[in-house]
Amino acid sequence: MFEEGQLYAPVTADEDGTVTVHLADDHPGAQDQDYRRRREAIAGPALGWQPGDPVPRVEYTDAENEIWATVCRELAPKHERLAIRGFLEGKEALGLPTDHVLQLDEVSAGLGSLSDFRLHPAAGLVPLDVFYGSLADGVFHSTQYLRHGSQPLYTPEPDVIHEVVGHCNLLANPGIAEVKRRAGEAARRCQTPEGLQYVADVFWFTIEFGVMYEHGELRAYGAGLLSSYGEIEEFRGADVRPVDFHQMATLEYDISHYQPILFACDGMSELTDRVGGFFAEFDDETPARLAHDAA
Template sequence: MFTEGQLYSPVTTHEDGTVEVHLADTHPGRDDAQYLQRRGEIAGAALAWDRGNVPVPTIVYTPQEHAVWSRVSHELAPLHARFAHREYLEAKERLGLPTGHVPQLAEVSERLLPLTGWSYVCAPGLVPLRDFYADLGGRTFNSTQYLRHGAEPLYTPEPDIIHEVIGHANQLASPRLAAITEAAGRASLRLETDEAMKLVADVFWFSIEFGVMYDGDDLKAYGAGILSSYGEIQEFADMEIRDLDLADMGTLNYDITAYQPVLFAARSMTHLEDVVGDFFATVDDDAAAALRVEAGRRGLLPLARH
């Protein structure tokens, strides 16, 4: 099962008002006191933000943080040209994100709004699953504002602003991909059971996050998780590629901390819309339950989930 909060480091606020981000022992910044303080400051800005009354907080990024953004942007550019689907590439060109500095979320919104009507808001890290999807249904994307540790700029154990913006904002600049994302959010508002919500989130994982799609005879990536990962974008074509299959996508057991060994390929953008887009646009609790029954009949339901 995928939830937007699973990959994010926990955040707590102490009695004195300081905010602490609890990084995993394997995180490159775990023993860097300056990085830990910085992460706490950025998370604190999001926690203190009054969503209804004031603009998204501006983060004054350091030269080192701008350098990380620039390094990753320039390293990903030739990989995008080689491996990204044309739908993503054309959207990326329209959006025109800066490559030399970290954009403010307000700047991302200003670029997206006239293209597809989407905007960005800040989050300290974890966003409850239903809250995240409800916002998607309103064309609003919850994004972190911190950057990965500078010691390993081409690696991050958790989604940072590079994933949220280079991966998702470029994707959301495509009207067709944005419409599928919005439909997933709207689906969450119809669903009452947690089982149905989890199934929708898993289909989202294997499409919007880790989707691949043919462009003619060539397999390309459109998923934000692949296109924001320097390593995974070079490996996805060697994974097990299956046809779009909602019962399989919605119940497959997988590990969120590793490269995805199984990916689902759409034959075209229209095929993706017809299968995944229509699923998000129409799914309800009964339809989700029927898919789980089908998965069970076909022996697809896992014994346990990571």
């Protein structure tokens, strides 16, 4: 089990409106004051944004666009070799540029005709109930900042590359988008923190770090793998297990390292039908039932 707050640098606002992004001491940009100021300039409008407002635009710099271009260039051959067909089809349909970062509303316009999803800006961490529940409405909360330029192929936290290259190319596939909607509906039905955490943990081992057998070959569909230059090359060496929702939700693991245990769907139908069906039927009684069945 994990706490999603560990994934994001906390963002706070003082009474005078000053926004601070609290980077960990080992963050690549921790000692770079220009990077810190840039992060805070991007976080401020997102932090104050309300549904119905225009989505804040970020005028990305040449250096930021170069980070995007570098990651897209390096990930492209890995996607062709290691990503599931459904992701590749979504990627082709969405047609993201590879030389510059798109604005969130531009990505939303592309997704609208494919899966009717849209992006809302996030300064950093979004509460679990809001993040997952919003998926039921076709809303995905996305950060807008980029990783530090000293390590363009690494980020210790989700950035706009993870959100857009990883998640939005998945959302361009209607079948996978529907699984995410069902996860959101499951979250909305939860009346207990334990139930919501169960949904979040299964989501982690499927939509974030899921793998799948296609024609006997293990391929990635999790956004965390598809947006990671390093981890996408390592997942075939993990302890790969069949889909087991109770294990997913009760397994102890460390999010700061490559995932040593992954769960593989046997083809797209297991993702859309079985995982999607799990979310569609989930309620607060499900964890106790699955624990009983596993005993």
